[in-house]
Amino acid sequence: MNYWLIIFGMGFVTFGTRLLPIVLLERIEIPFVIQRALRFVPPAVLSAIILPELVLRDGALDLSLGNARLIAGVIAALVAWRTKNVVLTIAIGMIALWVLSAIVR
Amino acid sequence: MSDLMSMDSARSEFFAGVKAELPILLGVIPFGLIYGVLAINEAHLPPEVAIAMSSIVFAGSSQMIGQQLMGVGTPGIVIVMTTFVVNLRHALYSASTAPYIKHLRPLWKWLLAYLLTDEAYAVSISHYSENDSALTHKHWYFLGAGLALWSTWQLSTIVGVLAGAQVPESWALDFTLALTFIALVVPRLKDRPSIAAAVSAGIVAVIAFNWPYKLGLMLAALVGIVVGMALENRSLRSIASLVDQLPIDPSS
Numbered sequence: 429m430n431y432w433l434i435i436f437g438m439g440f441v442t443f444g445t446r447l448l449p450i451v452l453l454e455r456i457e458i459p460f461v462i463q464r465a466l467r468f469v470p471p472a473v474l475s476a477i478i479l480p481e482l483v484l485r486d487g488a489l490d491l492s493l494g495n496a497r498l499i500a501g502v503i504a505a506l507v508a509w510r511t512k513n514v515v516l517t518i519a520i521g522m523i524a525l526w527v528l529s530a531i532v533r
Numbered sequence: 534m535s536d537l538m539s540m541d542s543a544r545s546e547f548f549a550g551v552k553a554e555l556p557i558l559l560g561v562i563p564f565g566l567i568y569g570v571l572a573i574n575e576a577h578l579p580p581e582v583a584i585a586m587s588s589i590v591f592a593g594s595s596q597m598i599g600q601q602l603m604g605v606g607t608p609g610i611v612i613v614m615t616t617f618v619v620n621l622r623h624a625l626y627s628a629s630t631a632p633y634i635k636h637l638r639p640l641w642k643w644l645l646a647y648l649l650t651d652e653a654y655a656v657s658i659s660h661y662s663e664n665d666s667a668l669t670h671k672h673w674y675f676l677g678a679g680l681a682l683w684s685t686w687q688l689s690t691i692v693g694v695l696a697g698a699q700v701p702e703s704w705a706l707d708f709t710l711a712l713t714f715i716a717l718v719v720p721r722l723k724d725r726p727s728i729a730a731a732v733s734a735g736i737v738a739v740i741a742f743n744w745p746y747k748l749g750l751m752l753a754a755l756v757g758i759v760v761g762m763a764l765e766n767r768s769l770r771s772i773a774s775l776v777d778q779l780p781i782d783p784s785s
Binding site for chain 2: 477
């Protein structure tokens with residue numbers, strides 16, 4: 429039964445974190461400073477998720493050409509920049525990763 | 534607009550959201566399977582607990598850490614606090630989504646907040662910030678993306694728990710997550726403040742990657758936001774000083 433208590437507690441704090449700012453910002457006119465800050469949330473958070481995936485291998489920095497994920501990620505970024513096409517970016521990125529991993533190995 | 538047209542447009546937004554989420558699902562499936570397998574084989578959780586966690590908590594990283602901590606008998610309050618810290622970034626997502634869903638009924642807000650994961654946020658916020666159409670039905674897009682992710686997460690967890698199935702690591706399907714985020718972020722880096730926010734956040738995230746409880750990610754996001762704003766301030770000021778130097782009175 430202890431397990432259930434724990435997961436309901438986990439669920440409660442998770443949902444609370446996701447709901448509270450929406451509710452708090454609902455009635456007030458959002459201050460200009462906050463509005464400007466919020467504009468940077470997507471590029472900041474998403475690149476903070478992406479970059480470690482590309483440059484870290486087993487926790488260590490690897491900026492060499494032998495790092496298949498880094499090279500595939502750079503290729504994907506170029507495709508995204510030129511085409512703005514999500515599916516194409518993912519397809520070319522995955523193919524690049526598979527081909528590079530096969531070569532490097 | 535007639536009700537029928539409005540329903541049509543809600544439905545097409547919903548399915549556009551589902552469609553936009555599809556590539557991410559490729560990366561989510563192996564993650565859900567691994568969670569299920571570890572919760573049973575390593576943490577020895579009862580199957581019904583492991584499965585229920587996916588709908589009650591519905592947060593991949595927290596569930597992964599949660600099952601590990603439960604497996605070694607960590608006190609419940611510590612696990613709950615850890616979950617809170619790991620999920621702090623969701624407060625940023627929530628604040629950033631808030632202006633777009635302000636007009637919705639409470640039930641909608643609660644539902645969308647429940648579905649507000651990294652994956653649903655990334656896709657929905659990109660759609661919201663496109664200026665192609667009015668806000669009227671964009672929450673249906675969010676719902677479509679959120680439900681697509683939700684059902685995939687539930688199913689892959691269940692398969693992991695009951696069948697112990699895993700996708701071979703060499704397929705590297707987890708990489709589709711990073712690729713989707715690249716596809717969503719890169720086209721949006723149009724001005725210097727955004728680029729600076731992305732670059733600085735990325736660098737801090739790499740440096741602080743080994744910090745516990747995803748705190749490095751949170752710090753990286755905050756640094757990115759501050760750097761972006763500082764740079765924007767500077768360009769706002771230089772525009773203001775240019776206006777000041779104009780020979781004519783701008784107010785005339």
